[in-house]
Amino acid sequence: MIELHYVATANGLKVAIMLLECGLEYRVINYDLFGGDHLTPEFRAINPNHKLPAIVDLAPMDSNAPLSVFESGAILLYLAEKTGRFLPAEPRAKAAAQMWLFWQMAGLGPMHGQAHHFLRYAPAGQDYPTVRYRNEARRLLDVLDFRLGEARYLAGEDYSIADMAAWPWVGGAALIGIDIAEFPAIARWHAEVAARPAVAAALASKETGVPPEYMQARAQLSDEQWSNTFGERMLAAARAHRA
Ligand SMILES: N[C@@H](CCC(=O)N[C@@H](CS)C(=O)NCC(=O)O)C(=O)O
Incomplete structure (x- = not known):
């Protein structure tokens, strides 16, 4: 338990x-x-x-x-x-899963987090941080789009903890004014991961789904x-x- x-x-x-x-x-x-x-x-x-x-x-x-x-x-x-x-044993795939997991933890999460803060929570009218973090949020999505254009999942052939880490942040991009339809490889991957029963169950659950607030x-x-x-x-x- x-x-x-x-x-x-x-x-x-x-x-x-x-x-x-x-x-x-x-x-x-x-x-x-x-x-x-x-x-x-x-x-x-x-x-x-x-x-x-x-x-x-x-x-x-x-x-x-x-x-x-x-x-x-x-x-x-x-x-x-x-x-x-969900962490490959084969060394190259394992290195890829860990690289993209750390990339999410050190880049995608913190930068999107700051974009959410300045666009959604901070007092309005702060142009510099708003522009800075939305640009960085978009740049990181371009990086992700490139990776998902060359590989089905972040670690390569197989779905891994790297995909689980990045997927919910990508799902929140609309809240900072970014439409993931602009990123074709991300859009393909996002839909594929969304269709997994565990992902759908986490979102549908009263305990773990995201409330309106x-x-x-x-x-x-x-x-x-x-x-x-x-x-x-x-x-x-x-x-x-x-x-
Ligand atoms: N790097 C941490 C970030 C954790 C984090 O910032 N959590 C937010 C919610 S997503 C939180 O607890 N915020 C409360 C606060 O900042 O006071 C992780 O990935 O676990």
């Missing part, structure tokens, strides 16, 4: 998809980010970075005490190793919600150990 500490964002969805793809038994613990559920000392014991997702494996491979894993890329690698699935083109947050997500309460949680 695995506890999935979860919010229905791109980083959360990739882990829900992997758990379903592997047929692992799991229990979802949903967090309200705007309400500050992730800022507690209890959650810091699971993820000192106070971000979601995280998992707690109640039956880890070493049969010892429950094991917490945070960072969605590390979680995908952990589950791939636990199950022996995370789909707004322009989010309206109260002062308290802003503080919990981007402001003082979020900053205070990271320094609470010195208080």
Whole structure:
């Protein structure tokens, strides 16, 4: 049994998809980010970075005490190793899966994340960061389109954790004003991955599907919600150990 500490964002969805793809038994613990559920000392014991997702494996491979894993890329690698699935064994395909997984974690996710922040959450009228991050978001989609023009999946022939990591971020591109129909290879791959039963099940589930409040083109947050997500309460949680 695995506890999935979860919010229905791109980083959360990739882990829900992997758990379903592997047929692992799991229990979802949903967090309200705007309400500050992730800022507690209890959650810091699971993820000192106070971000979601995280998992707690109640039956880890070493049969010892429950094991917490945070960072969605590390979680995908952990589950791939636990199950022996979705990370190729052949060295070139394995290197490709890891390269594209790290590319998603260090590039696509953070840059699209900043584009979402400045276009959807930050006060309007900030031209420089808006242009900078939307350009970078588009550039990364061009890179992805090139790769998916030369290979069926990111690691090559086979669907892997690299596809699971990138797919939910690509799905969110419309919210930052980018139409993936402009990228033919991405559009082909996106539809193919969307048709996988595990992906459809993650999206259709009441526990892991994305609720309307995370789909707004322009989010309206109260002062308290802003503080919990981007402001003082979020900053205070990271320094609470010195208080
Ligand atoms: N690199 C981390 C990013 C995690 C992350 O930023 N999670 C967001 C939701 S997608 C979060 O928890 N935000 C809460 C906050 O920033 O206070 C991962 O991939 O797990």
